[in-house]
Amino acid sequence: MFLLTASEMAQIDRITIDNIGIPGVVLMENAGKGATDFYAEIFPDIRHRKVLIIAGSGNNGGDGFVIARHLQYRGSSSVRVICLKEISGLRGDALINCEIIKKLKLPILEYTxxxxxxxxxxxxxNCDIVVDAILGTGLKSEVRGFYRQVIEAINASGKPVLAVDVPSGLDASTGKPLGVCINAVATATFGLPKIGQVITPGHNYVGKLKVVDIGIPDTVVEEFNPGRVFFEEKEARKLLKPRRDDSHKGTYGHLLVISGSVGKTGAAALVCQGASRVGTGLVTLTIPESLNPILEVKLTEPMTLPVPETSDKSISLNALEKILEEAKTRSAVAMGPGISLNEETLELVRRLITGLDCPMVIDADGVTALKDNFDVLSEANAPVILTPHPGEMARIIGETSAYVQANRLEVAEEFSKKYGVILVLKGFRTIISSPEGKTAVNSTGNPAMATGGMGDVLTGMIGGFLAQRYDPFDAACLGVYFHGKAGDVVCQEKNFASVLAGDLLEIIPRELALSVEQC
Structure with missing residues (x-):
């Protein structure tokens, strides 16, 4: 599903009204009815509750008037509307719907x-539920004065709030509160989701999000094509390729994994297992030669390639030619997890980036190797996927983790375009950005996954899809989605604080199978 900024949503609305000829009042009617249906899902007994709708002066307030009417249609006997602007000052579709509820004798209080x-x-x-129809997606400046006081009063009331389109005070494009913001238990947004509703910190204010179909034609959205998507199961199913009856292990690629050092053999194992679980035909692990016996025992399906090592028992620069020769017959490379911060090993990573001819995914210590060495990315001969967590991202761009977290979308998109790589910025709502301007915000994952080894599994999964010759951006999206999906399933089955990275390995095949069946 496409993700929009507030201005992009406004453009789509205008195209629908002006070019297609669907009147704004029809879109408002669809929005109000759809929101009411959703609110009834959140509170099945809503018609027996005392509902207070607080409406602003624009179309958001107009949506609130439609909701009041549909609640009455459902048999609600206690719906009250506060209008924060004189009714005489309303215009357009909002005024039309205000006049309708006046004629239906719904109580409207002008508290201005x-x-x-x-x-x-x-x-x-005196109410049970508040419907926030004060400020919509057009808000651009900080909320001040009377409206700020009203929002603060709503939040202080402790009553559950149902937001109309966007919680009042939230910047729908950035997810940042503009001074003050409604804390909603649920939000009915119209047409398409807005970026600020699904990324941090906006999702904290939105509550449960429902996208309401208001009648905007699919052709309008497809022609507009904003380039950003909220990556959900529907998107994953579109990308998955079914297996042919006449296929064999060679059909599904061969991933070369470069991972592990003394004390970090577990990282290497998890990368390999993650790759195997997404259907990679063959996996070979490049490992410091003294650690090979450990991995020979730990891994069954993946093969190993022992290579020269440093005195720290990490992979030596002397392994470069052997790895490049091995990679000539491999369809993708995954490198970085657990390789250590030994400077010789980091130099090996930089040499491999410029020497490999197959697509690669780089994580963890491999990402750190790029600090102050971004020029090697421009010299890469094949697509590069980087998968930093916020701390690693902060280190390589010379900022703080707090800065990265506060500007996740901008950081990811800017870095991706500047250096010509696909960037996977990990964390809640992982962002996948391509140099061509495509961005996906992932819908899966949870805090139970904040544990060691999770990133190693993800690197293997992305590498596995890459080895199966998926488009690099698609491979990154699929890896991130199914990694988070498996984490969600494990979280439901185990204690929230007891999830291990290895737990995902048994769940990944099940979730892939379920999605393939629905293709």
């Missing part, structure tokens, strides 16, 4: 200034 705050507080105390 600070002197009415005590009355608004009383109304909040």
């Amino acid at each position: 200034g600070e002197e009415y705050l005590p009355r608004i507080t009383d109304e909040l105390e």
Whole structure:
């Protein structure tokens, strides 16, 4: 599903109204009805609850008036509407719908200034549910004055809030609160999801998100094509390739893994197992020669390639020619997890980036090797996927983790375009960005996955899809999605704090199978 900025959503609305000829009042009617249906899912007894709708002056307020009417249609006997602007000042579709509910004798209270705050507080105390229809996606500046006081009063009331399109005060494009923001238990957004609703910190204010179909034709959205998607199961199913009856292990590629050092053999094993679990035909692990006996015992299906090592028992630069020769007959490379920060080994990574002719995914210590050495990325002969976590991203760009977390989308997209790589910025709502301007925000994953080894499994999964000759951007998206999906399943089956990276390995095949069946 496409992800939009607020301005992009406004453009699509305008195209639908002006070029297609669907009146705005029809879109508003669809929005209000769809939101009401969703709110009834959140509160099945909503028609027996006292609902207070607080409406602003624009189309968001107009949506609120439609919701009031549909709640009445459902048999609600206690719906009250507060309008924060004089009704005489309303315009367009909002005014039309306000006049309709007046004729239906729904109570509308015009509380339009600070002197009415005590009355608004009383109304909040006497209701069961609040519908926030104050400010919509068009908000660009910090909320001040009377509206700020109303939002603060709503949050202080402790009543559950259902947001219309976007929680009032949230920047729908960035996910950042503009001074103050409604804390909603659920949000019905219209047409398509907005970027700020699914990334941090915006998702914390949105609650449960429902995208309501308001009647915008698919052709309008497809022609507009904003380049960003919220990557869900539907997107994953489109990309997965079914297996042919006449296929064999060579059909599904051969991944060369470069991973591990003394004390970090587990990382190498998890990468290999992650790759095998997504269907890679063959996997070969490049490992420091003294550690080969350990991995020969630990791994069954993957093969090993012992190579020269440093005095720290990490892979030596002397292994370069042997690895490049091995890679000539491999369809992809995954490198970095657990290779250590030995400078000779990091130099090996840089030489491999410029020497390999097959696509590669680089994680962990391999990413650190790029600090102050970004020029090697421009010299790469094949697609490169980098998979840093926020701390690694901060180190290589010379910023703080806090900066990266506060600007995840911008950091990922800018780095990807500047250095010509596919960037997988890990974390909640992992971002996958391509140099061509495509961006995916992943929908799966949870905090139970914040444990050692998870990134190693992910590197193997992405490498596995890459080895099977998936488009590099698609390989990254699929790896991230099914990694998070497996984590979600494990989290449901185990204690939240007891999830291990290895637990995902048994779940990945099941989730892939379920998705392939639905293709």
